[in-house]
Amino acid sequence: xxxxxxxxxxxxxxxxxxxxxxxxxxxxxxxxxxxxxxxxxxxxxxxxxxxxxxxxxxxxxxxxxxxxxxxxxxxxxxxxxxxxxxxxxxxxxxxxxxxxxxxxxxxxxxxxxxxxxxxxxxxxxxxxxxxxxxxxxxxxxxxxxxxxxxxxxxxxxxxxxxxxxxxxxxxxxxxxxxxxxxxxxxxxxxxxxxxxxxxxx
Amino acid sequence: xxxxxxxxxxxxxxxxxxxxxxxxxxxxxxxxxxxxxxxxxxxxxxxxxxxxxxxxxxxxxxxxxxxxxxxxxxxxxxxxxxxxxxxxxxxxxxxxxxxxxxxxxxxxxxxxxxxxxxxxxxxxxx
Amino acid sequence: xxxxxxxxxxxxxxxxxxxxxxxxxxxxxxxxxxxxxxxxxxxxxxxxxxxxxxxxxxxxxxxxxxxxxxxxxxxxxxxxxxxxxxxxxxxxxxxxxxxxxxxxxxxxxxxxxxxxxxxxxxxxxxxxxxxxxxxxxxxxxxxxxxxxxxxxxxxxxxxxxxxxxxxxxxxxxxxxxxxxxxxxxxxxxxxxxxxxxxxxxxxxxxxxxxxxxxxxxxxxxxxxxxxxxxxxxxxxxxxxxxxxxxxxxxxxxxxxxxxxxxxxxxxxxxxxxxxxx
Numbered sequence: 001x002x003x004x005x006x007x008x009x010x011x012x013x014x015x016x017x018x019x020x021x022x023x024x025x026x027x028x029x030x031x032x033x034x035x036x037x038x039x040x041x042x043x044x045x046x047x048x049x050x051x052x053x054x055x056x057x058x059x060x061x062x063x064x065x066x067x068x069x070x071x072x073x074x075x076x077x078x079x080x081x082x083x084x085x086x087x088x089x090x091x092x093x094x095x096x097x098x099x100x101x102x103x104x105x106x107x108x109x110x111x112x113x114x115x116x117x118x119x120x121x122x123x124x125x126x127x128x129x130x131x132x133x134x135x136x137x138x139x140x141x142x143x144x145x146x147x148x149x150x151x152x153x154x155x156x157x158x159x160x161x162x163x164x165x166x167x168x169x170x171x172x173x174x175x176x177x178x179x180x181x182x183x184x185x186x187x188x189x190x191x192x193x194x195x196x197x198x199x200x201x
Numbered sequence: 202x203x204x205x206x207x208x209x210x211x212x213x214x215x216x217x218x219x220x221x222x223x224x225x226x227x228x229x230x231x232x233x234x235x236x237x238x239x240x241x242x243x244x245x246x247x248x249x250x251x252x253x254x255x256x257x258x259x260x261x262x263x264x265x266x267x268x269x270x271x272x273x274x275x276x277x278x279x280x281x282x283x284x285x286x287x288x289x290x291x292x293x294x295x296x297x298x299x300x301x302x303x304x305x306x307x308x309x310x311x312x313x314x315x316x317x318x319x320x321x322x323x324x325x326x327x
Numbered sequence: 328x329x330x331x332x333x334x335x336x337x338x339x340x341x342x343x344x345x346x347x348x349x350x351x352x353x354x355x356x357x358x359x360x361x362x363x364x365x366x367x368x369x370x371x372x373x374x375x376x377x378x379x380x381x382x383x384x385x386x387x388x389x390x391x392x393x394x395x396x397x398x399x400x401x402x403x404x405x406x407x408x409x410x411x412x413x414x415x416x417x418x419x420x421x422x423x424x425x426x427x428x429x430x431x432x433x434x435x436x437x438x439x440x441x442x443x444x445x446x447x448x449x450x451x452x453x454x455x456x457x458x459x460x461x462x463x464x465x466x467x468x469x470x471x472x473x474x475x476x477x478x479x480x481x482x483x484x485x486x487x488x489x490x491x492x493x494x495x496x497x498x499x500x501x502x503x504x505x506x507x508x509x510x511x512x513x514x515x516x517x518x519x520x521x522x523x524x525x526x527x528x529x530x531x532x533x534x535x536x537x538x539x540x541x542x543x544x545x546x547x548x549x550x551x552x553x554x555x556x557x558x559x560x561x562x563x564x565x566x567x568x569x570x571x572x573x574x575x576x577x578x579x580x581x582x583x584x585x586x587x588x589x590x591x592x593x594x595x596x597x598x599x600x601x602x603x604x
Contacts, residue, residue, distance in 0.1 A: 068406035071377035071472065073398040074423055208514075211588065213538060245497045248490070250518045251357065252533045 202231065202238065206247055214249055218257040226266050226277055227289060233279035237267060240275070330390030331355035331502045332376060332470065337385035339371055346371050346526045348385075355390055356499030357533075358492055358516050361506040362595055363523035369506040372523070373474050376504065390502075391469045396424045399463035403475040405455035409448025413441060413458070424466040435461035452479045460488060471495060473505040477512055489516045510592040520591065522598055529598055534591060541594050542574035542586035553580065559597035570597035 070077050204221050206214055225231045238246070240254040247254075258275055261267045269275040304314050337349040346368040353359040361369045374380040376387050377400060407416055413436060421427040436443060439457040441450065450458060456479060463471060471492070477485045493516055495501050507513075513520060520537060522529040532540070544552065547569040549560055556577045558570040570593065571577055574586050589597075 064402075064404060064406035065408060067374075067379050067402070068400060069423065070379050071374075071398060071400040071402075072396055072424075073378075073393045074396050077378055077381060213535070213588065215535060241497050241499060245493065248493065248515075250516070250534055251496070251499075252518045252535055256535050 204243075204247065206249065215253045215257040215260070218243075218254065219260050222257070222261060223264075223266055223289070231277050233277050235277040237275040237277065331357070331359075332390070332504065333386075333388040334372070334376065335386050335388070337372070337375055337387065338383045339375055339380055340383065340526075344368075344526050345383075346375075346523075349528055351521055351528055351531045353502060353504050353521075354519065355502045356496055357518040358496055358503040358505065359519040359521060360513055360517035361504065361521045361523060362508065362510065362513065363506075364508060364599055366525075367523040368526040369508075369523055370474055371526075373472055373504065373506055377472050389470070394469065396426075396466060397469045399466070399468040399471040401456070401459040401463055401471075401473040401476045403478060405447065405450075405459060407447045407458070407462075409446065411447050412443070413445055413447070414443045416447065416462075420462060420466075426467045428465045432461055432465035435464060453481065453484060456480055457484065460491070464491070469501060471501065471503045471505075473503070475506060475508070477507060477509060485512070486515075492516055510595050513591045513595065517591065520595070522595055524599065537591065537594055538588060540572055540574065541589045542571050542577075543589045543593060544569045544571055544584055544586055552584075553577070559600060561597065561600060570594065 069075055202222075202225070204218060206217055208214070210217065222231070222237070231237075237243075237258075240258055241251060244251045244254045258267065258269060262269055262275075265280050266278060267275050268278045301314075309317075331352065331354040334349055334351045334353075338347055339345050340347075349368075349372060351359075361372065363369050371380065375382045375385075377398065378393075411419070417427075417429055417432050420432075421429060433443070436458075439454065439461060441454055441458055441461065447455065447458070456476060460476070473492075477488060480488070489512065492503055492505070496503055496518075505512075505516075517534060519531065519533045521531045530537070541558070545568045546566045547560065549557075549567060549569070552569055552571065556571045556573060558572050560567050560569045570589060571586065577584065578586055
């Protein structure tokens with residue numbers, strides 16, 4: 001499997017991880033009695049930066065590379081524009097399930113969801129860094145990519161530690177998240193770039 | 202078959218091709234039935250446009266010098282060479298007519314003109 | 328149907344002028360050059376042909392239907408990911424194109440002196456262009472569409488490419504459409520020329536028809552020439568030179584006029600500069 005294609009797929013997966021992380025944090029905001037402003041302060045930049053990084057990767061790849069594959073008769077323009085839609089739908093479904101789960105099962109599961117966030121951040125950052133180093137599709141500079149990843153993660157970590165939030169990093173949360181992350185990475189994988197090969201011209 | 206193209210001669214390339222091939226046919230260098238290179242091959246070798254070689258061959262065919270069979274290629278026609286050289290003779294007559302006009306303009310008499318013609322005829326290499 | 332590419336009443340704009348009512352035939356087996364100044368709409372037209380843009384109205388028809396991966400493209404900006412190594416690019420493309428000829432790609436890269444271990448972004452502009460050429464020639468294609476492929480290339484490389492293109496159409500199975508603003512490319516390879524000005528097609532003719540249609544009248548007196556024949560007049564220190572059209576008719580009307588042949592370059596330049604004054 002071509003290394004660059006792997007990175008493409010992980011970049012797609014990082015989108016879902018970012019959304020889940022952000023949604024988890026927001027869910028946690030309404031379920032858990034925690035310093036809300038901290039949660040808010042980290043969730044929004046986190047969500048924004050993850051989406052921007054991944055979309056940024058996707059977009060600069062889109063413009064010129066997609067132009068190339070479209071022009072070569074590999075895929076139709078209307079098809080490739082819609083290629084991002086199934087993954088986003090899948091991601092939103094997973095995010096909704098996450099949020100609904102938090103709302104319905106407040107308390108331990110809710111806090112578990114919240115704890116997923118830092119783990120999600122770590123996975124996203126690894127994915128993004130891997131993507132940056134092996135296949136920098138993003139037109140943005142390496143520096144801004146790293147900044148976009150690092151700052152929210154630092155903020156969330158500081159927030160957690162400072163407020164001594166107890167269940168941080170308990171084993172259940174890590175396992176739960178790993179399952180969710182695995183499902184979403186696999187789905188992202190299936191939906192990503194090589195998927196278009198099956199779509200007819 | 203050796204063909205020389207000049208891009209600076211002012212004469213369109215297809216005309217240069219035409220004339221050179223015609224000359225070779227009339228002189229007998231290319232005999233009736235000789236298979237000319239295809240238009241594409243010629244274009245490729247001379248590094249010119251297919252449109253140019255196509256036009257040259259079309260003109261040569263309409264003037265009776267060659268015949269083109271679709272799928273087979275172009276061949277020097279077996280028409281009477283005498284008939285074909287009439288084209289060249291007509292050209293020569295035209296040129297002579299122009300020379301005479303010019304001579305009259307410069308007030309050069311027939312005698313003087315004949316002398317010049319003789320000199321040039323001897324000088325001109327085959 | 329000439330089996331090439333047929334464009335009918337194509338319109339595309341992005342709020343600005345765009346291209347209007349474009350009708351043109353790009354025959355199979357020929358190299359059609361689209362020439363025009365910047366902003367004339369060449370790239371827009373090409374993108375409508377390749378499918379990158381969806382036209383507002385009109386159709387693009389392909390004599391040989393557009394088959395998967397059978398169109399070779401060269402853009403003025405290299406579309407491959409900058410951080411990708413050349414060997415990785417070859418592997419990626421082998422998964423995209425059915426008949427990717429990796430050994431051909433390798434030998435072309437060697438010929439163009441593109442090291443397999445370089446990253447796309449690390450190559451010079453000229454090398455990136457050559458890379459696109461190498462890719463284009465390494466998979467089976469029916470059509471080649473090139474947008475300003477020779478800008479940024481040294482004359483030697485440019486010559487080499489033009490040779491490659493000429494070879495490509497020599498079996499009369501392939502069609503090439505190339506856009507350029509370099510008039511010097513025309514003489515070398517254009518079989519047919521489309522001139523675009525301000526989003527419209529001024530003419531779409533083969534080179535011989537163009538030379539039979541247009542001529543130059545040197546030392547022209549602008550007031551002396553019939554307006555309907557004058558395409559453009561350029562003045563220099565020695566007087567004016569006019570590009571005239573329908574030269575056969577003009578020659579009949581005005582046997583006193585000396586009408587010289589115009590080069591392809593002249594024809595294009597006078598159209599772009601003269602504005603039919």
